[in-house]
Amino acid sequence: MGYYELRKSHKQTQQPWYFVLIASNHEVIAVSEMYASKQSALNGIKSVRANAPSEDVRDKT
DSSP: OOEEEEEEOSSOOSOOEEEEEEOTTSOEEEEOOOBSSHHHHHHHHHHHHHHOOOOOOOOOO
């Protein structure tokens, strides 16, 4: 089962928070956009968890 890591950038920026989705084999699946607050990043995780379960695949190649 994969998991999320909440991270804070070491760079001085107004949006230092982000999250990483990691697979059960410990490989990075996705990296989020940057967020201004820790709570916003947590809300981003919550949104992905709520909206990600889908069997719909759209191939635009």
